Amino acid sequence: MRSLRLALFLATIAAMNNCGSEPHSRLKDSDDIIQQWRTFAPVCAGYPAKANCDDGDMALFGGLLCAAGESLGCDLVRDAQSSDGQWWRSPRRNPGNLGEKNSFSRDMAMGVLLYLQTTHDTDAAQRWLGWIQNNRPCAVGKIRGHCPVPGPHRFCRDDGDFRCVLTPANWALMGRVWDDLGLPRSVEMKAFAKSDDLVLPAQAAHSPSGYALHLISTEVWLKQRLNTSERARQSAAGTLITRQPSNLFFEFLNQGPVPTLRDQLRKICPSDSSASSARNQWAWERDTSESAWRDSMGWDCIFMAKLLAL
Numbered sequence: 001m002r003s004l005r006l007a008l009f010l011a012t013i014a015a016m017n018n019c020g021s022e023p024h025s026r027l028k029d030s031d032d033i034i035q036q037w038r039t040f041a042p043v044c045a046g047y048p049a050k051a052n053c054d055d056g057d058m059a060l061f062g063g064l065l066c067a068a069g070e071s072l073g074c075d076l077v078r079d080a081q082s083s084d085g086q087w088w089r090s091p092r093r094n095p096g097n098l099g100e101k102n103s104f105s106r107d108m109a110m111g112v113l114l115y116l117q118t119t120h121d122t123d124a125a126q127r128w129l130g131w132i133q134n135n136r137p138c139a140v141g142k143i144r145g146h147c148p149v150p151g152p153h154r155f156c157r158d159d160g161d162f163r164c165v166l167t168p169a170n171w172a173l174m175g176r177v178w179d180d181l182g183l184p185r186s187v188e189m190k191a192f193a194k195s196d197d198l199v200l201p202a203q204a205a206h207s208p209s210g211y212a213l214h215l216i217s218t219e220v221w222l223k224q225r226l227n228t229s230e231r232a233r234q235s236a237a238g239t240l241i242t243r244q245p246s247n248l249f250f251e252f253l254n255q256g257p258v259p260t261l262r263d264q265l266r267k268i269c270p271s272d273s274s275a276s277s278a279r280n281q282w283a284w285e286r287d288t289s290e291s292a293w294r295d296s297m298g299w300d301c302i303f304m305a306k307l308l309a310l
Contacts, residue, residue, distance in 0.1 A: 033266065034305050040275045041298030045092045047076040048299045051279040055090035059104070061282055062090075063111025064218065065299060067118045067225065068306040077115035078124065085127030086135075087112050087155070097158070104156035105163040106170060107211075110218045113177050117225060122181050129174075129186060132166070153188065168192035169199055173219065176228050197232040204236035209244060214285035216240065220253055248304055249284035257308040265308065268293045269301035 044053035048062060048070075059080050065073025079091035088094040088103055097103035116125050135157060138147035156164040166188075173196045175189030185193075196219070204216045217240055223233040240250040248261055248268075255261070268283075270276065278295035284304070286292035293300075 034302055036271070037269060037298045037301045037305070040270045040279060040296075041302060042279055044090075047079070047091055048072055049090070050281075050297045051277075053092070054280060055092055057107070057282075058090040059087065059108035060111035060218070061299060061303075063114035063118075065303050065306075067114040067221075068303050070299075070302060070306060074115060074119055077111060078119075078121065081124055081128065085124075085129075085131030087128060101158045101160055102156070102163060103158050105159070106155065106165075106167070107163075107215055109155055109170065110215060110222070113173060114218070114222055114225075117177050117180055117222060120181055122183060125178070125181055125183060133186070169196040172196035173222070176223070176226050180226055194229075197229050200229070200232045201235040201239065204239040204243075209287040211285045213240065213244065214249075214282075217247075217250055217253060217284075221249075224253070244288050246288040247284055249307075252304070252307055261304075262308050265301065265304050269304075270296055270298060 042049050042051045042053075044055050047055070047058065048065060049055040049058055058076055062073040062076035062080070066077055067073075076091060077087075080088045080094050082088065082095045086095070086104075087108065088097060089108055092098070093100075093103065112128070115121070132153050132155065136147075136153055137151035137157075139149040139151040140147075153166045154164040155166065159165075169192070171186075171188045171192040172194055175185045175193055176196075178185050178189060200216065200219060204213070204220075207213050207216055216236060220233045220237050220240070223229045237250070237253045240247070241254045244250050248265060251261055276295045279297045281292040281295040281297055282300045283293040283296055284300055
C-alpha cells in the first residue's frame, strides 16, 4: 500500500513538472519566431516602417502594433504628434510631412485612437482636440480678419481631396474613446453620438476589398476593446469574414486567438528560406487573393503573433 501511494505521489509530481515545462518551451519557441520576424522587419529612424523608409501609413500601423502590445508602435504614434497637438503620418514626418501633401488622413486617425485607448495618454488627446478645434478653414472669405462661416473640422490642413475632413462617424468614435479616457466629450462628439453605428455594418458589406475593408476591421477591433456597439460590430465582423474568409485578422475578430490561427500564421509569415526582399506589405489590409503576405513587412506578422499570444 505504501509503495502504491509513493508511486502515485511520484506520478503526480512528474505530471506537474510536465505541465509546467510545456508552456515554457512553447513560449521560448514563440519568442524565437517573433525575434526571427524582427530581423526581417524594417525600421526607419528607429521606428517600424516598410522597406526603404516607407512610413507614410505608419501612424495607422503603429497604432495597431501599440494596441497589440508592441511598445515600438506606441513610441511611433506618440512621437508623430507635434508640440501644437497636430498628428503626422510618422515621427520622421513631424512636422512637415517631408514637403508632401496629405500629411494625415482619417485612416491615420484610426491608429491614433487605438494608441490613445491603449495608453490613456490624455494630454496628447486634449492637445489633438485643441488643434482640431483651432484649425478649421474658413468657408467664405474673411471679413476684417474674422471668419463668419467656419468650414468643417479637419485632421490636417493640406489635403487636396477632403481625406482629413472629420465625418459624423469620426466624431462619434472619438467620443467613445474620450469616454474611455475619462475626458468630457466635445459638442461635436455629443451631437454625432452613435452615428458610427449607423454606417459600420453597411461599410463592412459594401467597402471595396483591401485597405478600405481593413479600416472597417480596425474600427471593429477598437470597439471590441472599448466594449461598445456590440450589435453593430458583431454584424460587421461577420460580414468581414464572409467576404474575406482567409484574412487572419478578420478571423481573429470573429473567433479570438484560437490555435488554428497560430498554425496558419506560422505557415504564411516569413522564414529564413521565404523572406521577401520587398518587405512592403501589411498583409491584412490587402485582398487575400493578392497573397500579400509573400511581401510581408514583418511587422504585420509580429502584430498578429502578439494578438494570438503565439
